[in-house]
Amino acid sequence: MNKELEHRFVTELENNQNIVHKICTLYTNDKSSHNDLFQEITIQLWKAYPKFRGDAKFSTWMYRVALNTAITLYRKSKKRIQTQDYDSVIYKIKTDDYDDTEEQQLKLMYDAVKQLGDIDKALVFLYLEDKNYSEISETLGITEVNARVKMNRVKNKLRTILNP
Incomplete structure (x- = not known):
């Protein structure tokens, strides 16, 4: 892909990354899974970006790709044993x-x-x-x-x- 397309994608992703983080928070239980899902969504967005025609706003298109990716991975993860992140178990001083x-x-x-x-x-x-x-x-x-x-x-x- 050309540099201009890459630059537009990175700019749009940076401007809208909170969308992806919020979706990751909904579909994961720990930081590691959150980061993995964020990475997977970013990869899927990058793969699909050349086909983005701009008929809808970028954020709307991003929601759709991110949610579909999260739902697909969530369904796959239901087949695995659920674990709990160590950080959520340790005591924290307030x-x-x-x-x-x-x-x-x-x-x-x-x-x-x-x-x-x-x-x-x-x-x-x-x-x-x-x-x-x-x-x-x-x-x-x-x-x-x-x-x-x-x-x-x-x-x-x-x-x-x-x-x-």
């Missing part, structure tokens, strides 16, 4: 003036979202990214009405998970 309430609430929400199915996770992620239902439906390849119905069902599932 200072008295540090309030981790918001961090704990965010962790509870991520844990609840991780219990959802693949498409539901993607739907929640896009919703939390303030995407409108038109963008969500385009990214997931479903109708706008279907996206709204699914989102209402997912909200109810999350309520049930968070408030048993």
Whole structure:
């Protein structure tokens, strides 16, 4: 590939990499897996980039490729034994003036979202990214009405998970 194409890709990826990191956080449980998934998504984006026509915004196209990659790898990983990252088990010293309430609430929400199915996770992620239902439906390849119905069902599932 030519240098101009490579430069455009790197620039777009750098400007939108938070999208990939958020998807990695949803579909992984530890830093190593997060980094592996980030790398795999980046590879898939690079492979697909020459075919990117610009019909949609780069970020929308990136969501679709990243989510499809994450879902594919997530389904494959379900067949393997799950392990827990050592860093998440060791004790950490907290200072008295540090309030981790918001961090704990965010962790509870991520844990609840991780219990959802693949498409539901993607739907929640896009919703939390303030995407409108038109963008969500385009990214997931479903109708706008279907996206709204699914989102209402997912909200109810999350309520049930968070408030048993």
